[in-house]
Amino acid sequence: MHLADFIESHLDLLVADWIEFARRLTDDSQDLSDEELKDLAAQLMLAIAADLRTPHINVGRIAALHAGRFAGPATISRVARGHAEERHRHGFTLDQMVAEFRALRVSVTRRWTVHADREDLVSTMDELVRFNEALDQALTESIAHYTTQLTRTRDMFAGVIAHDLRSPVQAIAMSAQALRQVRMNPDMTLKLLGRIEVACTRLRLLINDVLDFARTRLGDILPMNLQPASLREIVLCAIDEVSASTPGLRVRKQLGDDNAIGCFDEQRLTQVVVNLLVNAVQHGDPRAEIAVELGGQDEGFAMAVSNHGQTLPPEVLATVFDPLRGAAQGTSAGRVGKGVGLGLYIVREIVRAHGGHVEMQSSGGVTTVRVWLPADDARVSPSPPLPMSEPEP
Template sequence: SPLHRVTQTALQITHAGDLSRRIPYRGPETDEIGQLITAFNQTLSRLENLFHTQQRFVADVGHELRTPLTVIKGNIDLMRRIGGADDESLQSVEVEVERMIRMVGDLLLLAQAEAGKLPLQGHLVALDTLLLEVLQQSQVLAQGKITLRLGEIDQVLVCGDRDRLKQVLINLISNAIKYTQPGGEVVAGVGKADGKARLTIWDNGPGIPADALPHIFERFYRGEKSRTRSVDGKGFGLGLSIAYWIVKHHDGEITVESDEGQGTRFEIWLPLSEGDCSPE
């Protein structure tokens, strides 16, 4: 009977652990058995995608942790050989430890977000004031080597979580500074367009390859050139994934445009406040 064949196929898939298999059915998809098989095959597809995502995630975390751990071990071996601790080795170890702490913190943040345990506040946020604050704090990252300036500025109010929106701006501006060569320029602005709030972060750095653009919001995405590879060999990490999640859960959108050798432009679109959120 059809149900017996469905049961046998399902058991074979379970025992073999092959989530790529699907249950065949030649009958009408609209009858009860057809609907049952369609639902089961859709569940298998979701499980297969989740399994592959988990596999990639574990592999990526392992890759990202291996580099700092290798550096730390190398410095410890060096200090053991010379019979003491030198400042340069200790500083290198400290940098890598801080890098791992940030990564673990980002992982926990993403895990909380995806589990629905990262509630966002709904207060009135002045984006112009917030952007000026982030630009002021980011000057230390530019170190006088990059021109960091304000572009368009307008008074813009949105309902949202100020700390999380600030995290998005810090991530995008620090990335722009990081990937822009000395003598380059990073411009940030805020205004209104098409009835929405628009934040822009633009740089004239090396740009992002076209084949990397669709993937930059993925966790630990690593390209092979230009902006997808930094001087320390790291890829995009988790910062852009977190930024994407925060913007999305503010009912907004984050977009990116880039030309290799010309620079990169990020835009964040958020709903304007309609006066129905509590003041900060």
């Protein structure tokens, strides 16, 4: 049986091998379905099979490949670039992506050699050479595109951080300069001091998110200081903090009568609620109220933060908790003004560290983030994330 025929007739088996290996590379935080893990595996193998059926090209093709001139079918290039973009978007490292190709090579080679025609050894070896050549082309294309995406993400990260830092630093500088005026009246002094406090709060939130992002991407679990605490008091404290830095903020609270006492990291969960409120302020209708609900549910505690605004499409909801998700969508001025995009990622990591989970829903112009935290006797320690051999920004 020719290799191209084998790939096409055993496509489901080869894709299953791909999924099984890719699943071992991922952790719970990536939360990928089999369909997402499979990605473009079937299309890539079919493209390689089509390449194997084309007339033989001499060794000059290999030289062109190593020189960076991709001489194979455009389909292989397109599929390989799409695979790289998906893997980058879902947080795979470059090493993990390369390992996928290595596993695919082994899977196809081992399974096909059982069916290969051993009487025609020359033909068998020629097909193996051409298969490896096509797979190397796909791998080269994927690495090149992944590297481009990674560079773009890092540039976007630096640009957005600089943008987000500029505004509060400028507010602090201008307020401090105004305070130097000897004849400043007390009311104006208090107003300027209030601006400085708000700017410092914004800086602290941004710095905390960046530090937590760096910690998790380096493979650490966020440190937790679990102590008996009232979830209701945590929510109220976070609302007060955001209200102090957001004039005109209106929050409709439905927190119930129970204090929802549990074993929580009070500071971390305050960070969760603050990030959810800030996200609602940034992306919601400024004229509408933000709703915060709290109650018991399924041997744990449920919290929801809702805002009015545009209904988010499914493709956005699928990646809304991914860090730096805006990198794949460009760096438009509107995107830059919305912040660095780490808030929801940090929310997910803190909730996971408490043994809970978080999800976002959007319909009818209302977007809701729901957080579930287990009661003490239902808490399960989260598994640590995989070490990141090449940390992203």
